[in-house]
Amino acid sequence: MLVSIYGWDYFDIEKTGFIAGAADFILTWVAPAIAVIVFWMNKQATPGKMALSVRIVDVTTGGPPSAGQCIGRYLAYYVSTIPLALGLIWVAFDNRKQGWHDKLAGTVVIRSKKHRPDPVTFERA
DSSP: HHHHHHOGGGGOHHHHHHSSSSHHHHHIIIHHHHHHHHHHHSSSSSSHHHHEEEEEEEETTOOOOOOHHHHHHHHHHHHHHHTTTTHHGGTTTTOOOOOOHHHHEEEEEEEEESOOOOOOOOOOO
């Protein structure tokens, strides 16, 4: 879509700069941020988290995160990823499995459904 607006020069950063224009800014920065935040507010998960049966909750109440927490969590992803993604790697070492973005926003990711498959039973012959 951006190629239809800006032409093939869209891929030449020397001609367009970091952000090619208003449409580029809206389609690559604003729309994804709004989509993720709306998913978090309405479903407590993005489609990927839903596929894994996990959801985001408030760390103190266990309830849905507030709009402020969702916005803060989104912005805190930048804090988590800029220093060599250390804030994301932190999940492996944290007892509550919280990344820096979760700690900053006061959220935690939990499993929303039973995690194991049903046991297999056999009929006797």
